[in-house]
Amino acid sequence: MSIKPIDDPSYAVRKSDADWRQQLDPMQYQVARHAATERAFTGKYWDHFKPGRYDCIGCGTPLFKSDSKFDAGCGWPSYAEPINADVIEYLRDTTHGMVRVEVRCRNCGSHLGHVFDDGPQPRGERYCINSAAINFAPPD
Numbered sequence: 001m002s003i004k005p006i007d008d009p010s011y012a013v014r015k016s017d018a019d020w021r022q023q024l025d026p027m028q029y030q031v032a033r034h035a036a037t038e039r040a041f042t043g044k045y046w047d048h049f050k051p052g053r054y055d056c057i058g059c060g061t062p063l064f065k066s067d068s069k070f071d072a073g074c075g076w077p078s079y080a081e082p083i084n085a086d087v088i089e090y091l092r093d094t095t096h097g098m099v100r101v102e103v104r105c106r107n108c109g110s111h112l113g114h115v116f117d118d119g120p121q122p123r124g125e126r127y128c129i130n131s132a133a134i135n136f137a138p139p140d
Contacts, residue, residue, distance in 0.1 A: 006033055006109045013059040013108035020058075028057050031132040032110035035095075035102065040075025043131025047071070053083070054134040058110035063087050063134065064127065072126055076113065077134070079127040080120050088127075090115065103127060 007014070015023070020033050030036035040046075045054070054064040054077070064079040072078035082088045086106065093102040093114065103112045112133045119126030 006035065006104070006111060008109060011107065011109040015108075024057065025132075027132045031130045032058050032112075035093075035111040037113075038076075038130050038132050043076065045077040045131040045134065045136060046075055048077070048136065050136070050138065052136055052138040054079075054129070055137055056105040056108060056110055056112070057133050057135055058105060059108040060135075061087055061105055061107045062137075063105065063112070064129070070120060072119070072128070074126075074128060077129045077131055078119070079129065080125060081123055082127065088112075103129075 017033075021029055024032060027038060031038060049069060050066065052066050053062050054066070055062050062083050065083055068080045070078055070080060089104045089106040089109075091102045091104065093100045100114045103115050104110060105112060110133055113127065113129040116126045116128060117124055
């Protein structure tokens with residue numbers, strides 16, 4: 001894992017800062033493009049448990065299925081695993097005096113949140129994701 005700018009040219013989806021600002025609302029922009037974090041228990045999906053999937057706010061890539069979502073009690077949407085191993089990028093995050101693993105959309109580089117090792121078995125992972133970084137898509 002290494003430090004990689006959110007606007008790194010290796011991402012398949014690249015947009016200008018002006019385009020990101022036009023596409024995203026102010027909270028989505030701060031979270032997805034500047035790795036901000038919404039306050040706990042304030043996002044629209046922290047207690048949302050309808051069937052469907054959660055897609056990247058930046059590019060629409062499907063990220064998480066609702067059947068992997070669980071209530072971790074942390075105030076953010078939590079998932080046991082991503083849809084598949086190819087949709088998430090993992091980076092070392094040493095901000096705020098901590099060492100964590102940041103998760104981003106591998107397609108556009110949008111910051112999603114962090115992954116922790118205190119989730120349900122068998123994987124034991126908890127993907128702690130900002131509501132502002134995802135959109136809900138009901139089943140077709």
